Amino acid sequence: MFNLRISLFCILSACFINCSASSGATIPAIIDSLTMHQCVNADINFSVTMPQLNDDVVYNISISQTPASGNPALLPYDYLIYWELTGRENPVKGFSAYFNGHHYRFANERLQEYHTQWDSIPFMSINGSGGVQRQAQFANLLPAAIGNELRRMMSDNRYTLTIHTDTVISGIPRTVVNSVMNIHGSVAMEGEYILSSETFMPVCMILENNPGALSEQTVTVKYSQVSTSAQCDPITEQTLMDKYPEVFEKFRESNFRIENLPGTRLPGFALPTSTGERYSRHSSDKFRTPTIIALMDATTGFSSELVKDVRSAISSLPYSADVIWAFVNNDIDSIEAIVPSILPGEHLLTSARSLVRDCGAASLPVLIFVNTDGSVADVLLGYNNDVSEIVIQKMALIQP
Structure with a gap:
């Protein structure tokens, strides 16, 4: 039933799905590929479906992920995430960025800055929080973050992971990873990750929280224009000021x-x-x-x-x-x-x-x-x- 839902959410045209557990890709190999920390750019359509809402909450997102320019212990990659909430008369936009011990967040006409040179505590992982650089909105959609999440699931006995290789969707080979989280005998979360069989880069994700309950929530993430390269332009403060000059002119507080x-x-x-x-x-x-x-x-x-x-x-x-x-x-x-x-x-x-x-x-x-x-x-x-x-x-x- 869950695989059928993938075809409805992630594929607009009719498709044929053939899942088998043949040899080839493994979950550790997928994790290694996702966490290579190469240069990745992608556009994302992110939607949230809840029974109590008449319409989905939809964001258009663009991401850039580059190799770490600073201490990899803080985060082994840099990123720039731009997001826009659709369906509003007045657009709601924002961005998050991390590089070399600097973290920026802009939302609701407020620009927040964190710098390890000033205060390193917000960057520390306290009670598994991972620090501000890992908690930014939509940072979990970065390929490296997905790889880290799969690695975490593998070490958590509450999760069961299965992989389907040689999957074909609309004539294109795909690799699919399913995750199920069980708490006290009940399914608390289900996830399905559709990946490129060539690069293991994400194509689509479906995340079900509290499936079957009144509080059920479905998150659908569709990736497009995914590109990878060995070299890319670094993310710096000047990059942000060039992209968002009005934000830094009007809302800078630091x-x-x-x-x-x-x-x-x-x-x-x-x-x-x-x-x-x-x-x-x-x-x-x-x-x-x-x-x-x-x-x-x-x-x-x-x-x-x-x-x-x-x-x-x-x-x-x-x-x-x-x-x-x-x-x-x-x-x-x-x-x-x-x-x-x-x-x-x-x-x-x-x-x-x-x-x-x-x-x-x-x-x-x-x-x-x-x-x-x-x-x-x-x-x-x-x-x-x-x-x-x-x-x-x-x-x-x-x-x-």
Whole structure:
């Protein structure tokens, strides 16, 4: 009966299913193939069916899995998962990503960040939880995660696994693995994994929770456009910012990136000036003199005080230094109310939210101290009464 359900859920056209237990693939071999941690990309249709719902809950998902770029003990692969809940007037979208000890989650207009450099505890497996990097929504659909789940089932005596090789579905050879979980003599969960007989990559999965009960839930997962390769582009924070710039501009709450900016090059940018011109620089460009980049919001408090204190500090330096006032706002009147005139060595820029995003600032104001070679020497987050003295101290450490 369960195999018949596969044909109804996973195959749209009529099909012929022939299951036999001939020699060939084994479950350990399938697990080894799934957990090779090669580069995998796929699109997924994920649906949940429950008796109490008139319509299925359906997600469209895309996944990318790459070999680990960091400590494999945390997770032996990196991933990027994008999902979209269908059937809503206003689309509901989100993503999850993990790489090299960094985990990002975006959903419900909230961007969460976890970094082992800041706090390693969320990444630890406590009571078998596996850490935040393994608990992300839809992370269990990654091929490597499926392999790990099958391995776990093999070591759990509550599960019975069977394999059907030489299965043919719509004329295509498939390998099918069935799982049954029994608790106190009752079936608590059934699963069926249809895999490519050539690569053992997933084609379709049916997961039945509490079959036959009022709380029965059927999860159907269909994979398409599955591709594997030995090499692939790494997943990085820059990858995420390029794919989801609006998310990082509007919803970033963590200052992790900007606090780790010292020692790296200032990101390139091209922004309008208050006079309607364009100020542009590449990341490889140098500055003529040590420079302060002031990332500011004209609508927040202490902006005028910050300008006054920075100018006071600059005037006290034994060398000339430049200042770039970069406001996220585009209202010239509100900006010029804070910086009514531009002094020699200053630039006044507007619409700088993209620069704020690329620098990783979650809150403003921020002062970035830049060497003449274009590398970041230091940063100062927020405003306090000692800004002028702090600016003098930090600029004194920069060689003009």
